[in-house]
Amino acid sequence: MTRNAIQFQPGLSLVEFQARFGRDEQCIQALSRSRWPLGFECPECGGHRGHTLTTRPLMQCAVCRHQVSVTAGTIFHSTKLPLRVWFLAMHLLSQAKHSVSGLELSRQLGVSQTTAWSLKHKLMQVMMEREHGRRLHGRVEADDAYMGGERHEGRRGRGAPGKRPFILAVQTTPDGRPGLLQAQAVNNLGSTTMSRWAKKAISPAATLLTDEWAAYGITQATGLRHHAQKSPGGWRNSKVPAFKWVNTALGNLKGNIRGVCRWIGNQHLPRYLAEYQWRYNRRFDLASLLPRLLHAAARTPPMPIKLLYLAENAW
Numbered sequence: 352m353t354r355n356a357i358q359f360q361p362g363l364s365l366v367e368f369q370a371r372f373g374r375d376e377q378c379i380q381a382l383s384r385s386r387w388p389l390g391f392e393c394p395e396c397g398g399h400r401g402h403t404l405t406t407r408p409l410m411q412c413a414v415c416r417h418q419v420s421v422t423a424g425t426i427f428h429s430t431k432l433p434l435r436v437w438f439l440a441m442h443l444l445s446q447a448k449h450s451v452s453g454l455e456l457s458r459q460l461g462v463s464q465t466t467a468w469s470l471k472h473k474l475m476q477v478m479m480e481r482e483h484g485r486r487l488h489g490r491v492e493a494d495d496a497y498m499g500g501e502r503h504e505g506r507r508g509r510g511a512p513g514k515r516p517f518i519l520a521v522q523t524t525p526d527g528r529p530g531l532l533q534a535q536a537v538n539n540l541g542s543t544t545m546s547r548w549a550k551k552a553i554s555p556a557a558t559l560l561t562d563e564w565a566a567y568g569i570t571q572a573t574g575l576r577h578h579a580q581k582s583p584g585g586w587r588n589s590k591v592p593a594f595k596w597v598n599t600a601l602g603n604l605k606g607n608i609r610g611v612c613r614w615i616g617n618q619h620l621p622r623y624l625a626e627y628q629w630r631y632n633r634r635f636d637l638a639s640l641l642p643r644l645l646h647a648a649a650r651t652p653p654m655p656i657k658l659l660y661l662a663e664n665a666w
């Protein structure tokens with residue numbers, strides 16, 4: 352598929368979205384179908400017939416009338432918001448070319464900025480859990496960067512006070528097109544961390560291309576083939592053809608995040624990276640994004656706000 356085909360593919364229009372998920376009843380039904388794809392089973396009597404209530408997210412057994420919460424145990428757990436607001440948030444986040452800022456989300460949904468922030472981060476958590484364990488194969492380009500800071504300058508002293516590094520890697524196809532992407536926040540760029548990153552993120556059969564930063568050399572210990580490309584260092588790395596796709600993605604990712612928030616707390620960086628990764632890895636099929644996000648949300652455990660602040664996913 353060409354790049355234009357990605358850019359111009361039809362997504363789910365707002366009109367279509369409203370027709371399918373504009374009412375709470377429709378959202379409750381969609382969520383219950385997603386939770387019980389093989390059909391409802393009553394935990395009380397084992398009955399297989401049930402119906403959704405129209406006003407509250409509950410499923411009622413047709414045999415014993417036992418009521419089961421449709422949202423319990425999912426990311427929507429004990430929410431006070433109508434499900435149609437959640438669905439609209441999922442639609443906006445999944446269909447956006449870039450991300451959606453908390454302010455924009457609060458305007459579109461008609462909720463406070465605090466509520467919009469928590470909605471957004473819970474959905475980003477869903478994306479993160481969905482992308483957890485993503486491993487790249489074949490030819491893989493990788494580079495590292497700091498969010499909020501400039502690229503590392505030269506080959507020494509890859510450090511920036513208070514800024515958290517991350518590693519971005521893109522798998523390419525035999526005809527030189529970008530495939531899947533992996534974005535991982537790390538605590539540092541030392542040998543031990545890099546080795547752990549390579550083991551988890553890159554298949555041992557892959558060929559990894561990086562610049563000559565010494566720590567990348569350790570990735571050979573995992574058995575994968577590693578090519579260190581001579582590169583000018585700093586921003587000039589973006590001109591090296593071997594790193595074309597990882598640098599394009601890096602530029603987009605930074606622009607994307609800069610566009611939606613001025614500052615990211617280090618503890619939230621993994622979720623912003625995961626959101627980018629989730630969308631990037633599904634860019635060929637915009638129309639299926641909402642059902643896929645819903646499917647994942649129905650299988651993501653509840654995430655209270657205080658946990659969002661503690662959440663850590665660094666290696």
Ligand SMILES: [Zn+2]
Nearest residue numbers: 393396412415
């Ligand atoms: Zn029952």
